[in-house]
Amino acid sequence: MNKDTDNRNMIYFLIVSMALLAFYQFFVFGPQQKKREAAQVAAAAASSSAAIAAGLPVGGVVAVPLTREQALTQTPRVAIDTPSLKGSLSLKGALIDDLYMIKYDRTVEKKNDPVELLTPANSKSAYYVVSGYNFQNIPNAPTIDTVWTVASGTTLSVGKPVVLTYNNGAGLTFTRTLSIDANYMITEDNAVANATPQAIAFAPYSMVVRNGMPEHAGKEAVVHEGAIATSSKTLASPKMGDYRTDSLKYKDMAKPKDGKKLEKKDSIGGWYGITDKYWMAAVIPNQSQAVQYTARADLLDGVPVFRSGYVDNAVTLAPGQTWKAQSHVFAGAKQNTQLQVYEDTLHIPRFHWAVDWGMLSVLTYPMYWLLDKLYALVGNFGLAILSLTVIVKLVFYPLAHKSYESMTKMKQVQERLKPKLDAIKKRHEGDPQKTQEATMALYQEEKVNPMAGLGGCLPMLLQLPVFWALYKVLMLAIEMRHAPFFGWIQDLSARDSTTLFNLFGALPFNPATVPLIGTVLDGPLHIGIIAILYGASMWLSQQMTPMTGVDPMQKKMMSFMPIMLTFFMTQVAVGLIIYWIWSNILTILQQYSIMHRLKVENPIDTGIKKVRDMMDKGKKAA
Template identity: 80%
Template sequence: MNNTTDNKNMIYFLVISMAVLAIYQFFVFGPQQKKREAAMQVAAAASSSAAAKGLPLGGVSTTLTREQALATSPRITISTPSLKGSIALKGALLDDLYMIKYDQTVEKKNDPVELLTPAGAKNAYYVQSAYFAQNVPGMPDNNTVWTQTGGSVLSPGHPVVLSYDNGTGLTFTRTLSIDANYMITEDDAVTNTGAAPVSFQPFSVVMRSGMPADAGKNAVVHEGAIATYSKTMDKPKLGDYRTASLKYKDMAKPKDGKALESQDSVGGWYGITDKYWMAAVIPNQTQAVSYTAKAIVTDGVPVFRSGYVDAPVTVAPGQTWKAQSHVFAGAKQNTQLQAYEDSLHIPRFHWAVDWGMLSIITYPMYWLLDKLYAFLGNFGFAILALTVIVKVVFYPLAHRSYESMTKMRQVQDRLKPKLDAIKKRFPDDMQKQQEATMALYQEEKVNPMAGLGGCLPMLLQIPVFWSLYKVLQLAIEMRHAPFFGWINDLSAPDSTTIINLFGLLPFDPATVPLIGTILAGPLHIGVVAILYGCSMWLSQQMTPMTGVDPMQKKMMAFMPLMLTFFMAHVAVGLIIYWIWSNILTILQQYSIMHRLKVSNPIDTGFQKLGEMMNKGKKAA
């Protein structure tokens, strides 16, 4: 009996196990396998396409540390007032670069931002310039070790020379020069000492392995691939150039990732950009090129490529081909980008900064902010001054808008007794309330929608204020810029929090067991965010809500509280702008309401305060 029972149990166990395995195969393992196969097919197709364009394929992502990757190649030191790093002789790669004028954090000095990471290391990020040719042996690639034949350290005024002899009649020479900022010049030469002509295609590409850690956190400023190209191949003028961009996340989709592929241009520039930094390759501006910006996803890791391939070149025996190109690697300072655009005739190079669709407003606003910063010497003061200027420019429109709404509120205050009587007459019938209210308005010859008409001038200001918001997001000058007191970085969220009474209690909320991530995350509310919430609440109270549905009024009443939590995690410089804007709006509204003798929260508050003080004196 026990054996029979055991056999039954064993059969049940096997049946259930097979069912579980079948379910797992159908719903989990099968789809995963299909996804892997699809990804491999996409990668294979992309690799084939890339090879056809002369783009490099491998040697990007491994598990080497940065130090280990550096040690895999002899190197040439780079030393300028703005950059430090090295060039790998293996592949002649620009793959080790720090921006010494920018620290990673405010707290730790002399800890420069890393821009480029060595090939072979995790999250490799580098620039490669080489050649692609079919049926030509010995063409240099990313495994070719070049020889340093001139110069010692790449620095301003001190170029270095690299050379490579492929042993079959071709000699490659590259002279690298660098300025005091972020531009590297490459002068390439290929000499054919063989007996037959040789054809090849020079290429230059920016390659990046893996998604940046903070990619996508800033939805306002573009991060990803960027390309400026000509719409025509027939002697294009500046107006013939356009700038296209692809976000990291859109490029990194395994099946339907976006790409710019096999596009033709004359000159232009192509690269990968983050919020404040960029690496870009720049061909000769008279050279016909085919540019590509795409990502190849392998084992879940995207490898981003953005670059160009020159038109085929044929070098006859005894002849030397020469060409000059540039590589930009550094901070996106508008004035410096403009200088490169003018001196090197690089079309739309200042568009490396994401001015957006409203660039006609955004760019002049950035220019004005930069001038104010240069004059005042403090970026926080520059923000306050720019906000005042914008408010002054729009004062006539805003004044007309607020005045229209205030006058409507004045009418409603006059009719309030009659409106209250209507509510008492029809306490449970909203339809009859509305009918009686509209009849009263007609009798009094009042247009209840007149107040809403005052909103139209305010709507005209929205593009300007949006542009100002974008300017403050993309301004590199705001990064690590101090203001007052504890605010030492206008581009970072407020460091104070109400949880420890803004630093009065000696503990870090993030270290509290179990709930530390919540206290330091969603519940992290600083001084600046609270000031913003108060200013928004008072501004809301000072704005007449004529013609607004009661339910909408109730919802809007919660907006200051909701936005306080949201703004707590926004850059302090942006919150300061909103607080100051709210204060100016409150002052403007107060002057209108006081002049028209309409009740407002400020006068009412002072009146109640005076009454309380008088009661206190009488009680004493």
Template identity: 50%
Template structure:
């Protein structure tokens, strides 16, 4: 029975490793090369277009949006329209007076990299630039000439710079009795409030429906996450709507009737979401259209038609969230604005019942100690304490199995020609010593959901982005920046810059940093404390597993390596105490004896 369990475990481990390695070389590496090639082509096309482009930006109207005829620099695209600045503690940018769009936005408190001189993260960019990304608002109606379009230049009637407590009021007219006034407000975080008023000074009533749209023209090539949702997102019709970019392009997106809710486009850490009046009946739509070679991704909604009698006016309020997906902030907006499930903009995954509580616990520890790395260590201890009784029983079983290993080997030798009798005698021995061979795998099974949960949390929550630990670790969500191939920075060269060799050494499977080595060492010690396998081949495979998993785990987020290495250390300590209590030989005592030259003492 034990042999079958060991054999199945080996088969499972080998199959998992083969799949991971195959996925790396057959899927991820080719996909990365393809993305890099596409990026190079786009840059070349953009440079060519910029060199031949006129100073202005032509933007003919398209249904639900528009696309520039030429790609120009971001600065040229912004300069093509008169603008009103945006200045808050969290945001910098401007509102385009042409189209009255929110299309120029930087997140001041988030940088592109961990370098102090790194520029702030760009969220929105004007139309005409490569990968334009913006939000627009307006009215639609039948047989009504002169409605504001993307080319309409609005006049500023109040305010000059959009800031908290300092709204910007814009106005335009269709020249036939309709006056459009747009009041744009912003708080000290990431929420804009757009209040549109239509006054009918004509002789007859008109019917207009409000709309709002978030539009992204092409996808930046750094969208490469495998486990994090990026693309269309929203809570419409009482359901979470998610469509990844590839599926969105291939199949389009749904059209959903909803009362309230929200809709938009999400990246790994950033969100641009439209929030209508939560009592308003809307029609939400996700669609992709073509403009030349550019795929235009759009999330929009259209509100119910409003009849505006002569001499009357109608007011429509829409909010725009444009910023970082900070969980407490999303929850705060969700509560204050009564917006349903806004915090689901963070991709908690199918195992949300693990990832969300784990994040809350990490947040608690972080606010307690002020360091997410230490918070991960405290989380690991908490998990160990939570499952201590189960794990302790399992390690006791493993220790007892190691203690009776000489008797097991004797039985295997004695009954090597009679497998049935051998198995019978082994079971009798285990029963006599009160050993359950199946309990030995429980600690690993217990850690699998925790491993996944922490991996997901480290990947999706912006709180982990650029979160430092100590020393060289400045981003717990990224892989270890140091590498063994230049002695962790002691040698004056970057392995990635060495021709041919650099591309090999810099690949994920060969990225070995200090924490990956620590993980491999701790896994080796933990594995060595388990009973040896009966078959010599199996013994070699299990001895090789720590090395194999060290390479597999090396490119993972450094926070995950901290968790796993610290978990291994706690496991080793727990196993060591149990083995000393049962007076069983263990590798730590062997290492101490070799280093000190003193004989081993057990018990």
């Protein structure tokens, strides 16, 4: 056989072999490979459903809790150091669990003693943020006990991110890049690389966990404290206006049998966390991501464990692929201005609702905005409160003026008819029914409506929602915390430090240390200067308010209100009492101007007259 024939046969052989290989690939191996891939995808899809159905993992309670200092030494850590936050994150579980807010001191008396926000997971009052993955049948998948490795970075600070990695030893590599701003927002960039020969499924999650009921829980009835969740009302391309904010109080969540909860609710984006009066920790998914969120408490060994967070829709990751996603963690002070910045720049829906504006938000939010502007203008939060009160009084001046004028004119009529009314009482003494009938007949004869005075109260009632909204604003304003006023008032958010029982500080002892009754003296009987001034201003305001058509018994009961509220105000923040005192003073001035102009008897004119008479007698005696 010659050489050309051999070459031709070789070419024929290669062509036939390639044809057979193509036939096998297309009709045999290809379909089999597709079946195997379909089986892997089906298995991954089933695993995905199981992963997302798993929901948020239940946190635990440490049998023998460690002190904070002990807990910090138990795990390797990476420091956190910014102008607003200091602390560390735990490499075990990649937890954000050690944070102090260095711009806020715990007390006025002690400086450089920052407020603690987050606490290590294995301590008694654990409070932390954890982000992880729900897997099904994946060996060595990362859990809260997994120790991550620092790939780069030594301290998490502004402009200096930290990169954490974990390799499960079976083809899966997890990477988490953490970055932080100068305020309270942490950005998490997560990645999962699949170098295994099969598809895997997982559901990313992130949540805030808090062990035990906080000491302050339930003390602030007006301001919400507990779980908070902002979610979309629709899953079809929600707009900013399609989001709602739900909140659950600590005590309502921790009830043993019927504790309130939000369990596996669907949303697109949103944010979920646990909030106190001034501080909050929240987890924030990508705002285009479909999630299931949960806010609930589980009783473990009699201790409520609060959880608030979300699980992403499950991810199916094919061999050779890498999944990436970005989310955020907020941990810090609820400053309205800063919350608004995050809401606008990161497109977080209703993020400023971390501040509890309440059902009267249409009033509370504008008032807060105005108060903040006044504070920036006058530089003293107490003066800002006084200025805002004046503005509110001016807005309602026409309405209040009409009300007080109506009641004063009715009192004027009653003073004019007083001789006739006294004669009726004397004539029908001992017969209330005939006295009432004769009185009504006199009113009809004089064409007087005895209910006119009460009608004047209606405009005043219309003002109540506004004054309630102002009260709430002062309760939730973080700017009032540790804000000084004048003199001994160094914290407008705290109660008055003076007390009657040591002559307002003149005597060198603390009534709280008195045996047996110290708790009472320092509690409901802690009557300070500000509370006494409030009681006096309320009494004078009450005396200046003409109460026509009011039952005598009701008048007597109302006369005790200044005394009762004086004791009540002993435990109220000074800033709130100053607001009420100033409001009472403005009301007194307004009432006086009307009564003096209409020449109606009033306590101020009567008092001035008595003082002048006494001075005249003194001069004559001299």
